[in-house]
Amino acid sequence: MLRGTRFVGEFMRKPPTSARILVALLGLSLAGVAAATRPDFTGVWGVYREPGAAAPQRGAPQPALPLKPEAKAKIDAYHALVDKSGDTPGGFCLGTGMPGSMLGSGGYPMEVVQHDKMFVVVYEAHTEVRHIYLGERAKEQDLFPDRNGYSFGRWDGDSLIVETTHLKEAVDQARYPHSDQAKIVEEYRLVTNDDGSKVLIANMTLTDPTFYTQPIKAEKKWQYQPGIRLLPYECTEPAWEAHLEELANKQAAH
Amino acid sequence: MNKLLVALLLTAALTPPAFAHHSAARFDLTIRDHTVVGIVKEFKPANPHTKIVLEIADEKGKRDIEFEGHSLNNYYRGGWREGLVKLGDKITLYAAPTKDGTDGGYALEVVAADGTRF
Numbered sequence: 001m002l003r004g005t006r007f008v009g010e011f012m013r014k015p016p017t018s019a020r021i022l023v024a025l026l027g028l029s030l031a032g033v034a035a036a037t038r039p040d041f042t043g044v045w046g047v048y049r050e051p052g053a054a055a056p057q058r059g060a061p062q063p064a065l066p067l068k069p070e071a072k073a074k075i076d077a078y079h080a081l082v083d084k085s086g087d088t089p090g091g092f093c094l095g096t097g098m099p100g101s102m103l104g105s106g107g108y109p110m111e112v113v114q115h116d117k118m119f120v121v122v123y124e125a126h127t128e129v130r131h132i133y134l135g136e137r138a139k140e141q142d143l144f145p146d147r148n149g150y151s152f153g154r155w156d157g158d159s160l161i162v163e164t165t166h167l168k169e170a171v172d173q174a175r176y177p178h179s180d181q182a183k184i185v186e187e188y189r190l191v192t193n194d195d196g197s198k199v200l201i202a203n204m205t206l207t208d209p210t211f212y213t214q215p216i217k218a219e220k221k222w223q224y225q226p227g228i229r230l231l232p233y234e235c236t237e238p239a240w241e242a243h244l245e246e247l248a249n250k251q252a253a254h
Numbered sequence: 255m256n257k258l259l260v261a262l263l264l265t266a267a268l269t270p271p272a273f274a275h276h277s278a279a280r281f282d283l284t285i286r287d288h289t290v291v292g293i294v295k296e297f298k299p300a301n302p303h304t305k306i307v308l309e310i311a312d313e314k315g316k317r318d319i320e321f322e323g324h325s326l327n328n329y330y331r332g333g334w335r336e337g338l339v340k341l342g343d344k345i346t347l348y349a350a351p352t353k354d355g356t357d358g359g360y361a362l363e364v365v366a367a368d369g370t371r372f
Contacts, residue, residue: 086279090302108327124327231327235301 045222047106071211093235097147179210198224299326323361333372
């Protein structure tokens with residue numbers, strides 16, 4: 001009786017096979033239409049400048065950040081350590097990490113490769129790579145922190161919403177240092193200018209209750225750059241060559 | 255073997271090889287048109303910064319001076335190509351000088367021997 005009830009119940013929940021195939025095909029078709037109508041961010045993107053605007057001044061003063069005292073003390077200690085030397089992570093061939101990798105890109109271009117279930121974003125400087133997972137892979141749990149964190153995305157109409165967590169504490173971020181509790185949300189959208197050129201816009205919100213008293217917001221724009229390709233960014237090659245030279249000198253001395 | 259020599263050898267053995275780190279802090283980037291003309295002794299485009307050594311002859315005498323320059327990628331996009339700058343070429347740098355006035359600088363623009371600017 002129990003087995004029969006379950007059988008009848010399953011049978012009653014399922015429509016005939018032909019109907020199920022029709023619904024499935026319709027679903028696939030609708031999904032395909034939705035995917036086809038989504039904006040395509042694929043391509044190489046470089047620095048955006050408003051028409052007629054002058055080049056931004058390097059080192060221009062920035063508004064103060066709403067830092068908590070403990071965070072400010074950490075950041076001040078870092079700057080007291082390195083500022084006199086001028087040393088930076090990049091000078092040591094270390095990638096910037098989020099959000100600097102994203103906000104700083106453009107001077108060196110970035111490339112976006114868009115798929116249904118994943119975006120790959122490559123920032124030329126230090127060849128930093130972000131994978132933005134959509135769908136099932138967005139639920140991965142076996143994660144560990146790194147400088148660019150773990151990013152997953154979802155579509156909200158024509159906007160791609162990207163949430164990034166699992167970041168390392170980074171007091172060496174030039175503009176927005178953060179703790180390992182930081183969460184970054186980016187909203188990407190594509191606009192087309194009157195002249196037909198494409199502009200990619202990201203609105204970022206960084207929330208970090210360990211470092212900040214309130215969320216940090218920033219906007220970043222890129223200009224589409226057809227015909228440009230990313231270059232390799234070999235950075236540690238001189239160090240390797242210097243090491244080989246040192247080994248050769250030691251060998252010659254024996 | 256005396257103790258001093260042992261200590262020096264031990265220090266050398268434990269010291270990691272010099273890492274190619276770079277810093278723009280020692281350059282006065284507000285001055286962007288300091289002109290330097292010299293003979294190329296070394297020209298090595300690299301990331302994050304290029305190494306340029308020129309033989310300079312000025313009122314202080316003839317000597318080799320090392321300059322830092324933009325990244326290989328930026329020079330490439332600016333027009334530099336392999337073989338454009340050769341050893342022995344006479345080139346011009348538009349450089350930011352060092353803050354303390356010592357030899358060296360940051361090469362913001364290079365004029366190759368054939369007039370190509372990058």
